[in-house]
Amino acid sequence: MIPPTISALLAHAADHPFLCEHLSLDLEHDVPGAAAYAHFRDIRLESAYQPIFDVSMNGMQTLWSAPDSADRFGDELGFQALTLRADGAPFDPFDTVEDDRELVALDRLARTLHAINFFGAQRHGLLFLRVHERLLKSVKYDHGQHFSSVLVSFGLNPARVVIELPSAAVAHRTFLGYLTQSYQRHGFKVAGNLPNAGHIMSVSDMARLDFLKIDGAAVLRDAMAKPLMSYANRLRIPLIFDRVATETQFDALQQYGARFVQGPLFERHASTR
Template structure:
């Protein structure tokens, strides 16, 4: 079966009343990918790589070979980031916070997730696609979390199993709610990741919420000297742990002193995009 292209997926999105109004192919220098138009903004997709650094031995320091991004390891996948087409600073979650109407929030989230899926799968990217979910969205949708997005993906001919729904720390903190959300998204074919605001929050994760991934801020874990216990506890849970927001070489080298496997952050983004260019 031939994988669908971005134009093919945009054409399929036109069959959806809401998505058809807001998603379109770009033009000119932006003609290779899909755009979303919402409230006078033109939005597109960015992707932050998540590396599996256990794939290759990293004996050399980062500074000794900054040109060779491949030595970070293999990409587990990518986290989608909503960006303005004009490259002006934009934070999707800040935009969400300014929206008072819950239904508009749901619509904007569905639009952005469809946009990222189209640009990801249509470009035949490999690995998993991580998509963040705003806390208010989780509360605005009363039940069957993941049902609508799964049906959209299926209509596009895309597989929900390659998408990781990334839950905020506020949801992870509530064990019962976390268990419900995880089971609901997984029921509709998705994988689920949970963000930790601190090391102690990992105790909320149990057999009632069999998350597929955990994510933790690298700077917070290093500051609190909790990298080693986090890695150990996540290992006992058998849940892969991703240290994100790795800012610089010092943090990266510090993480390598432990059995850290997955990393993500600004340090890797710049080198990855330099290679892609």
């Protein structure tokens, strides 16, 4: 099967009036592999990707000595999608949109944009997409159904997409179980953001998450790295340490046996766009 290109995926947007109206190919940069962008009101939205590295691989130490070869480590798990303005600044729709229905439409637009640029560029691994608590409350039932149907209509596999739930959802065991089952039923993998190490106790068989994520710096500050990883191993759920910003933090997490890491420390070793 021939991998889809960005322009080919954009052609599928013709079957979705809202997406067709707001998605375009960047013709200002006439180069192979030009990216798609979205236009919302007077704002241009673009995709960026933060790598999630598997540091259990042999030779990970070359990340520091040979940064030019570090891109291959990002292939092991995947990339976190980020929404940026044209000037490179992060775009937060919750600062811009008050109407919940318009916010849901904008969120669906951004997710589709990231999927087109991710799959159309033939990136490897998984695509991690964040979901805000306000969006979860705006959609009353069947979470994931709409986005799954869009991906399938584009010929894309929802199983390569990880829906990342906010910490507020993870803190409520029953709601977490419902959301996880709903998204997984529609083909997605699901990650849960832990507000702190203690909330891992909210994760149970009711919510068989595919990944857990937590602020790596906060875990180290609270001296919870070892017991947290021990409990995650008992649950058999991979744990991703986010927001790793310094080599000292990275080294400490490695000593405790951390496997997956992401954060500002690694951005200089891999292109985000």
